[in-house]
Amino acid sequence: xxxxxARLLLAFAAVAALLAASLATGQYDVLSGDDGLAMLNNVxxxxxxxxxxxxxxxxMSGLVMQLLTQNRFVEPxxxxxxxxxxxxxxxxxxxxxxxxxxxxxxxxxxFSFIGTMVFFLFLRRVSLRSSLIxxxxxxxxxxxxxxxxxxxxxxxxxxxxxxxxxxxxxTSVYKGQYEVLWIxxxxxxxxxxxxxxxxxAGLGEELATNVGVNYQRMxxxxxxxxxxxxxxxxxxxxNLPFVGLIVPNLVSMWRGDDLRSNLPWVCALGIGLxxxxxxxxRIIIAPFEIPVSVILGIVGAVVFVALIVRxxxxx
Numbered sequence: 057x058x059x060x061x062a063r064l065l066l067a068f069a070a071v072a073a074l075l076a077a078s079l080a081t082g083q084y085d086v087l088s089g090d091d092g093l094a095m096l097n098n099v100x101x102x103x104x105x106x107x108x109x110x111x112x113x114x115x116m117s118g119l120v121m122q123l124l125t126q127n128r129f130v131e132p133x134x135x136x137x138x139x140x141x142x143x144x145x146x147x148x149x150x151x152x153x154x155x156x157x158x159x160x161x162x163x164x165x166x167f168s169f170i171g172t173m174v175f176f177l178f179l180r181r182v183s184l185r186s187s188l189i190x191x192x193x194x195x196x197x198x199x200x201x202x203x204x205x206x207x208x209x210x211x212x213x214x215x216x217x218x219x220x221x222x223x224x225x226x227t228s229v230y231k232g233q234y235e236v237l238w239i240x241x242x243x244x245x246x247x248x249x250x251x252x253x254x255x256x257a258g259l260g261e262e263l264a265t266n267v268g269v270n271y272q273r274m275x276x277x278x279x280x281x282x283x284x285x286x287x288x289x290x291x292x293x294x295n296l297p298f299v300g301l302i303v304p305n306l307v308s309m310w311r312g313d314d315l316r317s318n319l320p321w322v323c324a325l326g327i328g329l330x331x332x333x334x335x336x337x338r339i340i341i342a343p344f345e346i347p348v349s350v351i352l353g354i355v356g357a358v359v360f361v362a363l364i365v366r367x368x369x370x371x
Contacts, residue, residue: 067324074331078104081335083343098231106229107331109237110293113285115326116247116319118300119307121172123258123315124278125179127190128308128363131300132168132286133356134191136198138297140171141290143205145221150212157236157291165287171201172279188364224294224349226334237292243285244323246277251316254278295349298356299326305363329355 079100084092118131132138144167148160155163175194209215247254257264257274264271289296303326307318333351340346 064320064324067321067328071324071328071331074328074335075104075107077335078107078331081338099229102231102234103226103229104331106226106234106237106293107334108327109240110226110289110296111299111327111330112244112323113237113240113289113326114296114299115303115322115329116244116300117282117285119304119315119318119322120247120254120278121282121300122304122308123254123313124275125176125190126258127187128305129187129191129301129360130194131298131304132282133295133297134198134301135172135175135194136201137168137172137175137282137286138290138295139198139201139205141165141168141287142218142222142295143167143171143201143208144287145291146205146208146212146214146218149214149217150208157233161236161239161288161291164291165283168287168290169279169283171197172282176275176279220294221290222295222349223347224296224352225337225345225347226293227345229292234292237288239288240285243281244319246281248316248319250274250277251319255313255315294347296330297349297353298360299329299352301363302356302359303329305359 079096082095082100084095114132117137121130121132121135121137122128141164144163144165145160147167148155148163152159175197178193178197179190205218206215209218253269253274254277256267256269257271257278261271264274303322304318307321307325311318311321330348330352333355334348336351337346337348
């Protein structure tokens, strides 16, 4: 137990070092008088906080989704949840052009919930022999939703705005714009509180019912938590692909599938992954910056293929 805690503290220390590097990275010297302090408070600190909250949220969403579906290849990117959140953002812009961040978030969360439920209901009604088919189905559903979004965006002259949302970048994060991400903390606390019941629900309806766990309620709760986390991150940051795929799988391969004990590790690794990729995105072509989703997409694709190869060899 002591060694486990020591390793966890070491992991968080490494994450803290990455976050310190994030605060120090940039073309503007934050030590140069009052202007530098203003830059630190208004841009660098909010961006770093957003890295923490977004990384933890997306990694945790993937963990819960994999637990409930008993499939290691699913996460918001491979189930269409992110695309549904984008569709919600588009509807918010069309129906309420002057919508606030909270109003856009509400649309994104509702649509994320609907999309995730559609995916879960499909899995319950259709028997898929291979676990590899599940994310393929999710990606196909996401592609359909994305096509609908693109069509509506073309019709309403909002395609460029929609594309900006899905870039997945922290460049637009600043003081007064990112604060809605703090909602993610409540989601993380809820996941930790219901961890045991979510774990049992992931084992199937029959077993959950036998031990006194309300299966339907836990599935709805898990879906709601995933939708809230995905919707909030999509509104503030955009698409962060494969975070929920990479992190839970790495943690599970090392520590097993216990949600409660894995959650701190998943949050730490999720934050570290997003922070490291964001640093690379800011350094590679400095003084310019590429979207962090590009780096995450490359890393995630490699890990996804590696997991498929690993699963095929075991199977």
